[in-house]
Ligand SMILES: Nc1ncnc2c1ncn2[C@@H]1O[C@H](COP(=O)(O)OP(=O)(O)OP(=O)(O)O)[C@@H](O)[C@H]1O
């Protein structure tokens with residue numbers, strides 16, 4: 001069995017005999033790989049964030065500072081996006097309730113077969129429910145300006161569209177709404193500010209969205225710099241909840257500036273695609289940003305690094321970048337000055353202008369990877 005098919009399991013169990021019994025059952029098979037047994041419930045959430053198991057098995061009768069039910073609540077609140085199986089005894093019956101964070105139950109005694117099939121079922125159900133969970137929200141962000149956010153966000157949105165996803169691109173760079181210039185929209189085109197302030201209905205969107213010839217819909221930023229301040233966190237929450245119901249993919253082009261509004265876009269995102277380039281200020285800011293995201297409480301998996309112009313290292317050793325980021329960047333997009341400048345000047349996506357160019361292929365691959373990713377942890381919020 002390949003390691004990709006194996007289910008990675010984490011157990012939270014403070015009774016050594018029970019842990020030993022389950023270890024014994026798992027020893028004889030290859031479907032489930034036991035990552036670790038944690039006996040202290042208060043350390044479990046951090047371990048889950050670190051180890052990223054596919055399934056967590058928790059003793060419902062776990063003792064200590066964080067008891068079984070409390071731990072389930074913590075996992076649900078942390079929005080880590082992992083299914084939980086409760087281990088219980090017949091005297092303490094528990095009903096599975098995915099909304100409450102309990103995706104399956106195992107009552108003692110159980111056989112190795114019971115254990116393995118329950119784990120497989122819970123993993124499968126959870127992945128299926130995550131798939132149906134509506135749209136994928138991807139913020140394109142960087143703590144440094146001019147690294148290619150707008151270019152990448154536009155082309156990524158179009159690539160999502162090509163993958164049969166109904167896609168909307170939001171210009172979240174509210175002060176200098178780059179998309180207005182890029183797409184050459186008429187100055188009086190409506191923006192996010194033209195949406196009704198109380199209740200937004202689907203029909204209101206038709207009047208406000210810019211339908212781009214590339215096939216995607218675009219929610220533009222306000223036409224004037226000072227109007228950016230009129231967009232509130234509530235507007236963002238409302239518009240995103242509506243767009244999530246209608247679109248399969250939502251891409252947000254963010255500015256490098258962090259404030260309440262941009263943080264609410266980031267909170268609502270399933271993935272923060274953080275653009276880095278090979279230059280020392282970008283790398284420095286990216287490290288600082290990682291600290292901030294950690295402090296906010298975003299799981300590390302919410303951020304995916306994209307190296308733009310990845311073939312132009314400019315004297316920086318790629319290994320140094322990996323060391324600085326603490327991991328291998330998940331995505332890369334090559335440089336193509338001629339194609340990018342020409343396409344941007346014409347206001348067309350290069351993925352349509354030259355689909356076979358290496359840079360377009362990189363964006364296509366990126367789109368596929370972002371959509372194909374299993375078990376989308378829904379919008380991890382700030383603590
Ligand atoms: N992969 C690439 N190859 C070649 N040129 C690129 C690439 N990505 C971006 N560029 C160029 O870099 C410049 C900046 O791109 P872009 O405006 O998309 O960045 P940005 O991060 O949105 O900037 P801002 O912070 O001002 O919003 C543009 O001139 C664009 O043509």
Ligand SMILES: [Mg+2]
Nearest residue numbers: 149150173178
């Ligand atoms: Mg921009």
